[in-house]
Amino acid sequence: MRKLSLILLLLVVICSLAAAEKYALLVGINDYQGEISPLRYCVADVEAFSQSLVETAGFNPDNVYLMTSQMSGRQEPTHVNVIRQLSLLSERVKPEDTFIFYFSGHGITKAGQSFLLTTNSDTTTKDTLTITAVDLNQVNQILSRIQAQQLLTVIDACRNDPDSGRGEQDNLLTRGFKVKRQRTEDADPSTPSVSATLYACNVGERAYEWPEKGHGVFSYYLLEGLKGKAANSQGEVVVTDLANYTGERVAKWAQTTRGKKQTPWLDLSGGSRFVLVENQLGVMEEELSQLRRDQALIQRSP
Secondary structure (H helix, E strand, O other): OHHHHHHHHHHHHHHHHHHOOEEEEEEEOOOOOOOOOOOOOHHHHHHHHHHHHHHOOOOOHHHEEEEEOOOOHHHOOOHHHHHHHHHHHHHHOOOOOEEEEEEEOOEEEEOOEEEEOOOOOOOOOHHHHHHHOEEHHHHHHHHHHOOOOEEEEEEEOOOEOOOOOOOOOEOOOOOOOOOOOOOOOOOOOOOOOEEEEEEOOOOOOOOOEEOOOOEEHHHHHHHHHHHHHOOOOOOOEEHHHHHHHHHHHHHHHHHHHHOOOOOOEEEEEEOOOOEEEOOHHHHHHHHHHHHHHHHHHHHHOO
């Protein structure tokens, strides 16, 4: 009988852990139309991140949506397809869930307005950008509708200048290039939430690529941290620790290898810890211990 009770308790723990879902939309663009300069490792970056989310962070593969410039149809990252998928996920993600939006490609600010460039973007004027690129203001509006308890946005969008005629002129991050979820009036105040945006570099800097590794420098160290090098003593990867690990190593690489600055930074809001990778065994053991204690108290009560 006791063995049966423990089995039932274990099933309760597993069900409670499975109740919250984890979703991700990962966009990587190497190749653009027209005169927008190509990039080399954006697709590899998001493909590797997708694999790590499944293998390390416990994401269901069906909940990880990948859009790259190598894909076609609705999976090709045109401006309409990216907005469509982000909007659909905003309706699907529940308050107890985790959501990640990762963009790796070109970003641009023109006439004070910032955009993520998609495969079909036209950078000729602000007007052409408005109808062919993803406006960051619209991204912020959609993210603000997502009620996820944990929301992480990763922006790796300041590499070489997209308008530089396929050259290597720097495309520096501007102060207005920001992604942030705002708490809406219909948000449940009883559900604590945390939002984080991790940028590949700081204002006035650019992000570098690492040909020997086949990745951007930022994404290489981000992946290393996610796989365990940023884990704490409990085996968890917390977003703040991941950002610190990535930032320290990227800054050292940029200074040592290029004599330049690249300092990834984290914009964090909300009152709770953002655990990206849980020590699942430790969580289950703690939950099981607590249920045993609760059961013992019930049995002692008259």
